[in-house]
Amino acid sequence: MKHCKFFLVAVATIAGLAALIAPVPGHANGQSAAPYVTEIPQGYRGWKWISSAHEAGKLNSLGAVLGNDIAFNAFRDGKLPYPDGTIIAALHYQNVPSDENNKIFGQVQSFVPGAPTNIQFMVKDSTKYAATGGWGFGHFQDGKPADAAFMKPCFPCHEKAKATDLVFTRYAP
Amino acid sequence: MKHCKFFLVAVATIAGLAALIAPVPGHANGQSAAPYVTEIPQGYRGWKWISSAHEAGKLNSLGAVLGNDIAFNAFRDGKLPYPDGTIIAALHYQNVPSDENNKIFGQVQSFVPGAPTNIQFMVKDSTKYAATGGWGFGHFQDGKPADAAFMKPCFPCHEKAKATDLVFTRYAP
Numbered sequence: 001m002k003h004c005k006f007f008l009v010a011v012a013t014i015a016g017l018a019a020l021i022a023p024v025p026g027h028a029n030g031q032s033a034a035p036y037v038t039e040i041p042q043g044y045r046g047w048k049w050i051s052s053a054h055e056a057g058k059l060n061s062l063g064a065v066l067g068n069d070i071a072f073n074a075f076r077d078g079k080l081p082y083p084d085g086t087i088i089a090a091l092h093y094q095n096v097p098s099d100e101n102n103k104i105f106g107q108v109q110s111f112v113p114g115a116p117t118n119i120q121f122m123v124k125d126s127t128k129y130a131a132t133g134g135w136g137f138g139h140f141q142d143g144k145p146a147d148a149a150f151m152k153p154c155f156p157c158h159e160k161a162k163a164t165d166l167v168f169t170r171y172a173p
Numbered sequence: 174m175k176h177c178k179f180f181l182v183a184v185a186t187i188a189g190l191a192a193l194i195a196p197v198p199g200h201a202n203g204q205s206a207a208p209y210v211t212e213i214p215q216g217y218r219g220w221k222w223i224s225s226a227h228e229a230g231k232l233n234s235l236g237a238v239l240g241n242d243i244a245f246n247a248f249r250d251g252k253l254p255y256p257d258g259t260i261i262a263a264l265h266y267q268n269v270p271s272d273e274n275n276k277i278f279g280q281v282q283s284f285v286p287g288a289p290t291n292i293q294f295m296v297k298d299s300t301k302y303a304a305t306g307g308w309g310f311g312h313f314q315d316g317k318p319a320d321a322a323f324m325k326p327c328f329p330c331h332e333k334a335k336a337t338d339l340v341f342t343r344y345a346p
Contacts, residue, residue, distance in 0.1 A: 046245070049222040052237045054268065057282040064225045064237060064345070072219070093345060095227065101341055104333060109230040113345040160277060168274055172237070172266060172286040173218075 035131060036151045037121050037138025041068075044089040044121070048072040051172040054095060054111075062095035062113050065169045081134070081165040086124035088167065092117045117141070122158075122167065133159060133166050208304060209324045210294050210311025214241075217262040217294070221245040224345040227268060227284075235268035235286050238342045248344040254307070255338050259297035263342075265290045290314070295331075295340065306332060306339050 047066040055061040067075060071086045093113030101110035121138035123129070129136040137154035139146040158166040220239040228234040240248060244259045269287030294311035296302070302309040310327035312319040331339040 045249075046221055048219055049237050049239055051286055052225040052227075052235055054225075054227050054235055054284040055282055056284065057280070059282065062225055062227055064222050066222055076218075091345070098341075100334070104330065104341075107230070109228055109232065111227040111229065112343065113224055116346060157277065161273070168271075168277075170285065172264070173289060 034148070035129065035136070036145075036148070036154070037123050037136045038145045040119065040138075040140055040143065041087050041089070041121060041123070044068075044087070044119075045091075047087075047089060049172075050075050050088070051169050053090070053169070056095075060095045061092050061117065062111060063090060063092040065090050075169075075171040078171075082124050082167065084124050084126055084134075086122075088122040088169065090120040090169075092119070135166055206301070207321070208302065208309070209318075209321070209327070210296050210309045211318045213292065213311075213313055213316065214260050214262070214294060214296070217241075217260070217292075218264075220260075220262060222345075223248050223261070224342050226263070226342070229268075233268045234265050234290065235284060236263060236265040238263050248342075251344075253338050255297050255340065257297050257299055257307075259295075261295040261340065261342065263293040265292070308339055 044066060047068050050065040050067045050072065052064050053061075054063075066089045068085075068087045070083055071088050073079070074082050074086060094115050094117060095111050096114030097108050098110045098112045101112070102108050118139060118141045120140070121136075123136040123138065124134055125136060126134035132155040135155070135158065137151055137158070139150065139154075155166075158168070161168050164170075217239060220241050223238040223240045223245065225237050226234075227236075239262045241258075241260045243256055244261050246252070247255050247259060266286030267288050267290060268284050270281050271283045271285045274283035274285070275281050291312060291314045293313070294309075296309040296311065297307055298309060299307035305328040308328070308331065310324055310331070312323065312327075328339075331341070334341050337343075
């Protein structure tokens with residue numbers, strides 16, 4: 001789950017579009033739920049580490065992918081598809097040089113997470129998110145969810161990772 | 174805790190040298206314990222994420238710093254000095270481009286952890302490791318601990334981070 005992918009795939013598939021306009025049937029309180037994740041899953045900052053990620057270039061990002069226990073166990077055991085209840089969190093920060101570390105090294109070589117940029121989630125619920133491969137996608141900036149237009153490219157892009165149940169991240173051993 | 178720092182500080186302080194040759198008094202089984210960490214702490218791969226780290230240049234490393242619950246809570250709450258029982262783990266990997274991700278991006282911009290290179294630990298035990306600021310340092314490659322000569326520069330280098338109890342890593346919010 002790389003946040004830049006949101007910007008790269010501009011055309012949603014028919015399935016993706018359907019997911020964006022179709023209300024979820026049978027929602028408990030009668031309201032139609034959004035076809036993507038609109039609330040930040042609780043406790044994600046204390047989840048286990050799946051891998052780190054660095055995006056060079058314009059994004060210049062450094063971050064980590066964390067998972068709840070269901071996610072972590074599935075990643076570690078290579079279990080596919082990911083079971084319902086899996087939640088994957090991608091925490092992104094600016095990739096900034098560490099002045100303190102580089103003073104020790106005597107050169108600019110050490111980079112660490114700077115200001116947070118966004119947080120993304122993939123929530124596996126094969127019923128609720130059936131129209132988007134069983135995954136609900138989420139993107140939050142300053143605690144606020146992105147809108148439907150922004151979320152549109154998530155599913156068609158992640159569909160390219162069909163062999164790994166739409167997940168790009170690999171477990172770091 | 175950056176692994177390259179081991180290579181940069183070649184001269185141990187008197188305190189560091191003393192720690193390397195002095196047996197720890199009162200060790201339960203009568204053997205003299207090494208003044209650094211020689212066994213990999215159990216379960217570290219499932220610990221919580223403190224931060225990520227990228228070293229450019231020759232090291233070309235990408236990794237993560239994890240902590241046991243005592244470490245994680247202290248980092249999160251900004252508690253200094255770190256309490257006894259704190260264990261910090263630095264997992265290092267080669268920084269490699271992700272062919273799969275870059276195919277999506279249309280350019281080489283996405284970097285992920287490749288082959289593991291080494292794992293390092295800082296174990297806080299103000300009695301056992303009194304001679305090295307209360308911290309036991311550990312470095313493991315292919316599961317095997319480094320020798321005393323390799324470990325010598327750890328303490329004098331980390332002493333430079335006295336304001337943060339010898340810890341260079343900062344908590345990523």
